[in-house]
Amino acid sequence: MRIGILGGGQLGRMLALAGYPLGLHFRGLDPAPEAPLGHVAELLVASYDDRLALEQFATGLDYVTYEFENVPGTTAEFLATRLPVLPPPVALFRAQDRLEEKQLFESCGIPVPRYAPISSPEDFGPAIETVPFPAVLKTRRFGYDGHGQKRVRQPAELPRAWEELGRVSCLLEEFVPFDYEVSLLGARSRTGEIAFYPLVENRHTEGILALSRAPAPRANRTLQEQAERSVAALLEELSYVGILAVEFFVVGETLLANEMAPRVHNSGHWTIEGAETSQFEQHLRAILGWPLGSTAMRGYAAMINLLGSLPPIESLLAIPNVHVHLYGKTPRPRRKLGHVTIRAESPEERDELVRLVLSIVEFPQPVTI
Template identity: 50%
Template structure:
């Protein structure tokens, strides 16, 4: 079976590495002109002229990147199965649609309002109570098109900064930590849930994911599973879906979803019986889902900007290095290291030991280290 992947970055690369052992072959369709998948056949098509050609070379289509035109996915879906469904793209590309869907399905979100002018932004900030964060409805990615308002008086300048016609205004959530749940749904409707991960960001980029998340009660895990199951079933979704959440004193609050394999699930390569990449390929290909049980405790450390001392990391008997074969550039995701351990205490020690070989890697702080 030939799988067509829209996008050709490291997620596509890792999908392919998981898919070859299932006898899949891969064609990447790249719209950015800078593919980094590094294996499989790559079609570069900035002008969208070769979609027919792409379609003729593949049996099924998936994507590793949600900022692609929904019309492209819909056009493709008329000819070949496209998983996940184009509707998932549509929802993820529009924060208003996403928050509305969350609300309809009973998934808690921060309080939110829509504003379409500096005046209505000010009014929303007053009603919700500052601080609030205002985000463009569309094209939001990695913190672009956002502004924080500490006072409603900042509305005019915030509106200017964002530069969009329509923004979503969210009340700040007082959270104890950021977590995510990754789930996969098969063509026959079967659903499986990975244990949740605890995520640590620094300068807007994910740095560490620990899984299973420490001190996670079964009730919280159940809540997360109920929320993501509702999304999967509502969309008749096929493949891996990620839901990012805040953990608060009042339970989980959904931040956003990603219709794809996710950086906070990279720990599954060695840390789970079946990786998120293999499970996505299984689902997209119509196979049964694989076992999502963890194998011990894991922490994923992202390699950002600089590679650091790879050989020293390769010497660590508990580390698994995954490089994307990309050039160094500030803020760029170049790879990740999965650390395995049998106890959280051991995990903290090992993560710190590995992180010393990564220049610019922020100190490892998590719920594990915040105590005392």
């Protein structure tokens, strides 16, 4: 069985590494010749809208998936006329536009922060009436890792923020004074089988994920069930196949959906060692219609991203129960170069190891627990 991956980043690389033991073969497509997947699998270097290259890419593949949510939806649709593209391209379209994403959440009965679309100065007035301040202005498309966002403390700042984001279609969102942020990863198989991982608590540094702890230390059964209901509704609504990640703000006992990613997700990297089945294997099982694997945890886990530069590998490997994952990327400020997983027998032991790793790893803004 040969699987094509749109995008050749670390997510694609880890999909391939999870799939080889299952007897699968992989081919990636990425415009960058140095894409991390290329070190461990066949990589076709081409633009996502090069139709000739897409034909070549599709030849001999059984399935196509994607690891990068800014793959043009039209690329996924074009390939879907030739072979199964999973998750379904509709999920890609919804996730690529913050307005459509919000509307999808609402149609599934999932609470979201108050918001209003802004595509011209005429929208300022109605938006100011709908959305309380402070607020955040976000571009509707191509936002990631804190890019395409501006804080707007009061209505008067709105025109300037919109200018700075390039006068593109945006969404004004209330700034939710959340207690903390969590994410839930759900999987739905082609057979309709569904499975969820435990809620994960995420910490960011300058908008980039820095730390995930699983299970989320402060989340209870009620939150887990609330999150599972929301993600289940999305999975069914989209006839989704694969891993779907949804980020939520926790406000008291309520979850507000922030955004979704129709792919394996950085906040699920801990599953490689920390869960009985990794998100990468689960994604492949789902696509192939194979039985989903157990999502039970192996003790307690955490994931810490290695951003911008790498500490000496020996300093990480010397810590027991720390597992190193490097992506083979050239260092560059803020870039995700790798991650470490921590696995422990208790939440206290995990958090102690987290503090130890945080003392070695450098972040744009320090992260503490």
